[in-house]
Amino acid sequence: MIPFRSTRGAEPVPLSRALEDGIAKDGGLYVPAQFPQHLPSAFPEASGEGALAAVAEHLLAPFFAGDVLSPDLAGITSRAFDFPVPLVEVPGAPGKLSILELFHGPTAAFKDFGARFLATCMGALAAHRGASDGRKLTILVATSGDTGGAVAAAFHGVPWAEVVVLYPKGLVSPRQEQQLTCWDGNVRAFSVRGTFDDCQRMVKAAFADPELSGAFALSSANSINVGRLLPQAAYYAKASLEVQRAHGAKASFVVPSGNLGNVVACLWARRMGLPIDRVVLAHNENRTVPDFLHTGQFEARPSVATLASAMDVGNPSNLERLRVLYPDIEELRAAVRAVSVSDEAIRARIRQDHARYRTIHCPHTAVGAEAYANLAPAEQASGPWVLVSTAHPAKFHEIVEPLVGEPVPVPSALARLLALPQRKTEIAPELGALRAAMRAGP
Numbered sequence: 198m199i200p201f202r203s204t205r206g207a208e209p210v211p212l213s214r215a216l217e218d219g220i221a222k223d224g225g226l227y228v229p230a231q232f233p234q235h236l237p238s239a240f241p242e243a244s245g246e247g248a249l250a251a252v253a254e255h256l257l258a259p260f261f262a263g264d265v266l267s268p269d270l271a272g273i274t275s276r277a278f279d280f281p282v283p284l285v286e287v288p289g290a291p292g293k294l295s296i297l298e299l300f301h302g303p304t305a306a307f308k309d310f311g312a313r314f315l316a317t318c319m320g321a322l323a324a325h326r327g328a329s330d331g332r333k334l335t336i337l338v339a340t341s342g343d344t345g346g347a348v349a350a351a352f353h354g355v356p357w358a359e360v361v362v363l364y365p366k367g368l369v370s371p372r373q374e375q376q377l378t379c380w381d382g383n384v385r386a387f388s389v390r391g392t393f394d395d396c397q398r399m400v401k402a403a404f405a406d407p408e409l410s411g412a413f414a415l416s417s418a419n420s421i422n423v424g425r426l427l428p429q430a431a432y433y434a435k436a437s438l439e440v441q442r443a444h445g446a447k448a449s450f451v452v453p454s455g456n457l458g459n460v461v462a463c464l465w466a467r468r469m470g471l472p473i474d475r476v477v478l479a480h481n482e483n484r485t486v487p488d489f490l491h492t493g494q495f496e497a498r499p500s501v502a503t504l505a506s507a508m509d510v511g512n513p514s515n516l517e518r519l520r521v522l523y524p525d526i527e528e529l530r531a532a533v534r535a536v537s538v539s540d541e542a543i544r545a546r547i548r549q550d551h552a553r554y555r556t557i558h559c560p561h562t563a564v565g566a567e568a569y570a571n572l573a574p575a576e577q578a579s580g581p582w583v584l585v586s587t588a589h590p591a592k593f594h595e596i597v598e599p600l601v602g603e604p605v606p607v608p609s610a611l612a613r614l615l616a617l618p619q620r621k622t623e624i625a626p627e628l629g630a631l632r633a634a635m636r637a638g639p
């Protein structure tokens with residue numbers, strides 16, 4: 198069994214404890230205590246129906262072995278990953294370039310992978326606890342847009358948990374808000390008169406509040422939970438195996454990044470022996486990570502608002518995991534590269550790639566596309582490269598459509614959610630208001 202240890206040193210715990218705790222008792226983040234070494238040739242077939250679930254099962258088996266969830270692993274991966282994850286070549290691009298489309302889940306962004314995997318694991322743990330412990334979990338989540346919708350969709354309708362989503366009023370895209378507020382039953386959305394930072398502060402305060410933690414069995418589902426990162430390593434494994442089979446070479450990835458959860462999953466996959474070569478972190482104007490790599494001095498900043506809003510992070514929490522993986526700055530510089538892209542360049546890239554390749558990027562994916570376009574020609578030619586597409590452009594139609602001059606078709610999963618009525622409660626950005634709203638019940 199491979200346990201999980203805290204980035205700050207607390208005793209290692211088994212997988213299911215790490216999933217339930219969310220954050221380690223010493224305030225650090227859980228990371229694998231060791232990385233299993235996988236042989237690429239030992240993986241099951243990486244393409245075709247069910248391939249992601251099969252690859253994930255093989256990749257994650259060493260973490261599940263010996264844990265109470267071990268017998269559930271195959272069921273968890275097949276239930277959590279029941280949507281496609283295509284790798285689509287871009288003909289005519291400089292170098293060998295493919296796009297890894299992570300937006301075919303229920304809420305059309307990559308957060309669906311982590312949210313569904315975590316929800317399925319927590320469901321299996323609830324089943325093991327059985328009827329003896331009838332207390333429902335209350336999943337509290339603060340969101341800047343995509344996480345809340347993915348978590349709501351993943352936990353909607355389960356009998357063992359309630360979900361409370363906090364989002365900043367007026368600061369998420371109209372379709373993101375719809376995905377946060379279209380649920381009935383066990384999911385409630387609170388529209389907070391404040392910023393994302395206020396929402397996050399209220400969630401932290403709720404966990405520390407004796408009144409709320411006495412009344413509710415609180416649990417969290419944000420990206421500090423290791424149960425959201427492990428499943429993300431699986432799509433990097435699958436994509437890199439597919440690339441190796443098609444091109445006989447290791448894949449290099451460009452990853453649109455904010456809080457660094459997605460890219461840490463990529464680096465974990467590389468550490469576990471998958472055929473992954475270079476990794477480029479593509480950031481928007483929130484330059485904390487590119488500047489840190491450049492100067493060697495870490496400096497958290499307040500976040501600035503950009504077109505790629507799900508990446509507006511000034512103090513990425515998963516940097517702690519990245520630094521544990523590469524403790525020395527020179528080692529980190531050799532392991533990854535990080536660039537920053539302006540809003541102006543995002544707009545130009547969306548226009549240009551639509552005109553050239555008929556591809557429509559969401560603003561986040563466009564940050565990655567711009568980072569790729571700025572690589573030296575020799576570097577592009579030394580691919581194969583994979584651009585990670587983090588969301589469907591239809592989620593951000595109000596930005597994308599004026600740039601490409603045509604409507605973006607809405608995927609059917611998203612269209613279904615857009616047709617549902619909204620249900621939300623507006624609250625002040627204070628713990629007292631959250632307490633009252635939670636106690637009022639659905």
Ligand SMILES: *Cc1c(COP(=O)(O)O)cnc(C)c1O
Binds near residue numbers: 307456460507588
């Ligand atoms: C969350 C998100 C990102 C950033 O991912 P991190 O894991 O926070 O680096 C990028 N694009 C989209 C669409 C997202 O929702």
